[in-house]
Amino acid sequence: MFRQKMYDILLDWKSRFQGRTAMLVEGVRRVGKSTVVEEFTRREYRSYILVDFAEASRDVHELFDDVSDLDYLFLQLQLRYSARLLDRELLIILDEVQMCVRVRQAIKQLVKDGRYDYIGTGSLVSIRRNTRDILIPSEEERAQMRPMDFDEFRWARGDDATVPLLRRAFASRRPLGERFNRRLMRDFRLYMLVGGMPQAVDALLRTNDPSTGLSSSIDLGKFKLYLADTDLFVTLAFKDADFTDNIVYGKLLSDKLPVNLGMVYENVVDQELTAHGRRLFYHTWPKPGTTRNYEIDFIVPDGKKVSPVEVKSSKYRTHASLYAFCGKYSSRVGRRYLVYTKDLDRDGAVDCIPTYMSAFL
Template sequence: MPKFTFKRKIYAKMLEWKSESKGRTALLIEGARRIGKSTIVEEFAQREYETYILIDFNKASEEVKSLFDDLMDLDFIFLRLQAIFHKSLKSRNSVIIFDEVQKCPNARQAIKYLVADGRYDYIETGSLISIKKNTESITIPSEEDRLQMYPMDFEEFRWAMNDDVTIPTLSKFFERKLPLGAAFRTTMRGLRLYALVGGMPQAVVEYLETNDLRKVDAIKRKIIKLYTEDFLKLDPSGNMSKLFESIPAQLSRGANRYVTSSIIGKVGKVSENSLLQQLEDSKTVNVCYHCDDPNVGMALTQNQERFKLFVCDTGLFVTLAFWDKNFTENVIYERMLSDKLSANLGYVYENLVAQMLTAKGDKLFYHTWAQDEKHNYEIDFILSRGKKICPIEVKSSGYRTHASLDAFCKKFSERIQDRYLIYTKDLGHNEQVQHIPTCFTMFI
């Protein structure tokens, strides 16, 4: 186990699975690489079971992998696993972990029979994109519950900073619609630090150990290189990598959609859609689709050809934005720390809001329409709440103007529940629009 073990929200969901499943299903935890899947699973196994066996299929021997080629004798398989890993398995009080299960398709396929046997619990981890790629020829087990894991959210980041007070306090202020007052500057400074460090556990550990953002940036560069290496394995043409690496540039243009042809040329709709689907499955990006007719069922009018891409972790986004520069030339660090981020770097906050909404379980949609021949209105995000929708406009500054929000609410007045302007000042509101600081995003 690593030196730092961070409290993660997915742990409670894993407890719920264990209690409700009672061995009738396996648990598959999906998510991007380096977000802490393996760590949280091993911590769960240590705490919640008498014994466990962890099979890391990145490192497993051929002897271990070959055990799942023939499932006729499960007793033999369990005996061999106990002998190889020097662990004793206890009926209904042990768990077997298949880490990076996509590396051994036969082990994934074996889940159906292992679960039916009923003696032990099973938890799998993997990246959805690799799982799809490596398990095309096998029968996917239906005896499997899935949980999506994300980089550390703002509350988990505060927990890592040994702070379990800030977020519950913010929640109370939000519920009562009260400004933060004296606590505002400190809270926003903490949020800006979160945006710079990000929610990748390795980056958070580096920050805690060194308090050096240069070293944190180096860790994030290693993670990005790992992602691009994965992309090249899946798409040797390099187009997938280019789409990922160009996210900051595309957002900085202020265009109302991601223009893929400007990055990879015209590759055809089938290839373009395949690349986008693979990126989305990798969970390294959060995709925000254009909703042509904003209503409760926004997925019904989701436009597959109009979308924006955000990096799954804003800390990685900050590093990616200045990929070709030295750390000292990345002005985002200095300007965010001093709360002097210029308007042309405001896309950092847009990525942060996208990440915070995704982490709380919201699907991302946006909407644009013509203002006149040369200009468009745009709503950055639209959330579905009950039978109504909530439009959101994001500002990287304290400006309270919201022409797009006003026009949208006039156009779709019958569909609106709440309307939000997310910006970098303290809570404020008029008769219709709630002006909330970025740190309140997690509560809407």
Template sequence: MLNWKNSSNGKTALLIEGPRRVGKSTIVKEFAQKEYESYILVDFYTASPEIKELFEDLSDLNYIFLQLQLAYKTSLKERKSCIIFDEVQLCPKARQAIKALVSDGRYDYIETGSLISIHKNVKNILIPSEERKLKMHPMDYEEFKWALGDNTTIPLLKKLYDSKKPIGQAACRKMLRDFRLYMLVGGMPQAVESYIETNDFSVVDRVKRDILSLYEDDFRKIDPTGKISAIFDSIPAQLMSNTSRYHVSSVLAGNRANTVLEQLAQLEDSGTVLISHHTNDPNSGMAQHKDLSKFKLFLADTGLFVTLAFKDKSFTSNDIYMRLLNDKLQANLGYVYENIVAQTLSTHGHELYYHTFMDGDARLIADDTNVEIDNHDNCNNHNNHSTRSYEVDFLIADKNKIVPIEVKSSGYKTHASLDAFARKFSSRIAREILIYTKDYQHNGMLEYIPIVMTEFL
């Protein structure tokens, strides 16, 4: 935000997008208090009709500024004040007015919003080109540690990761337990605040259920058919089924992925979910080979994911919190780890892709009964020739090459999918990553990374 202020010098407005309750309003108010002599925050959830009507006629900006100063009892100073449009999607004309307001140049402008791009919020307006967009995510693990008063752990972890050194068994166990706490609480500011204030998971869970209820209300408003709600609610079940894609037809009878593209776009625009697309050709230009009909869905916040997965139970009958915290998670709940990896990669700027493929070379598993069979891998025998389907959980770009990533919810170091992928696409790979729940190890091209180090990828 500070980079925008210093480099823009009033030539663009800043648009901060993100899901509801992620803390957009809080952060822009704090920024405005620190960086400007005065500011006006127009909250379009509560703004009067008279305030909204100001943006219908832009012929007299002096009048608009005067009315805002009177209504909010704040004096604006040229090039020293900021005007904030909070939840700007609720007043499309105010967003359209940004072009004229920025051109006027007297003040800086910050907009916040969710569901910015859906049709009803951009209908009949000219979307201003004078916007610089920032996406706000739930708090990442480093920010979570800051909230708990710990400013040293992550920099020290980064030094160890950069030097390819292990954490040490005792320290690693503690750090992994702390990370599991983050997975449970999540990164929504209200949930984090409630944990810090109460140290009570039942209170945290109640806060998260309230946020999910708010999301459900939003989904019903933008899609009365209920399709978006059904797609959202089924994300944990779809991941738990361990299939290679989100099966729309099993959630919405008679529908396929290509029939709900609009609902998926609206769901993605809400900021509440992350979409990992299948890339048909795993190469450095993965976006060029994205399969829009084959995808997986994750929640943007793993704390909310945990609550959504068990929302049919009351908290008192739900021991998922203590099982996960104490690393006693059942094998079929490993998708919680997959969700936190998706969240972390996305938060740190990676587009999400995965890849499935067949490989006729089954040498890795044919006769080795000591090797754990990967849940993502299936073996089929045809005419005595063994072929096997594999899935690489995530693929990220590294310059002109790619990095395949496999996620384990345990300390097992088996990696059949990575090995098969490396055999097939060796010339494209920069390195291989196995994310798991033990300490850092390095073996040639393959790095075993404790999940707490995921944000350094």
């Protein structure tokens, strides 16, 4: 199993609430929810029961329709899953809870009973179909698990020193040196190609060959769509190209792909910001005298102000939209960022940030 930040979130939940709430780990399929929960359970509890509602029989599902007799429920689970029922030392994992929506309503009684701890996992658990006719309990904590961020990707490759170093460099705005920057950008492009899904990262570590098997104020009427994992974006963006997938990967990894990769770099910045809990906003407005628009790729909170972020796919440093935005909203602008592929730098009032530092924004 890879080291992932979700493990620390679960540790904090166990220590802070001590059984007073259940935890629900949400996330897309194959992101590693069940794996991290099972590993956490084996390390932190003396006994556990894993109820996988995607595979459980109908009578197991029906056990949670009526939880008025918890002694009967626990006895049935013990018989079916051959587990020791140890007060305050047993965790019951409710896997794929979207397949048994009644179990979420039962959480209130289960937590109130106080004998055991509960972690649910699931995908699409919040859509109307999966919450219809049930009362969502206030005793349910929720955590969103996303594809591995660049930090976790470095951990998987045995490196837990680089990202703290980058964080300090970002805070002090001290350049790293172009040689080190080139190496880091190559590593980051590898992350863009492989993505953050654990199976893809595992395949990279086993084969060291990213290839096709690892496969581009809110107005709710205007939005951008990004893919949760940039590897899938790259595969889809170039699937109709004249050259093979391996050539795409090789050229992107060496920074020699002869196309504008702005959309790919925007997607990976989105992935990093989202992985670190940032809500995503962008801003666009007409460019006077033309039919085109100015556009700021991302806007992030900066205390009582906001920080505009432009993303470029190379050392390209012109940023007309950034200057126009700062001129238009000067009293509300904090820091100004250009995210690009070169070393840390400063261009007037603009902080120029290498792509692999986008998580720190």
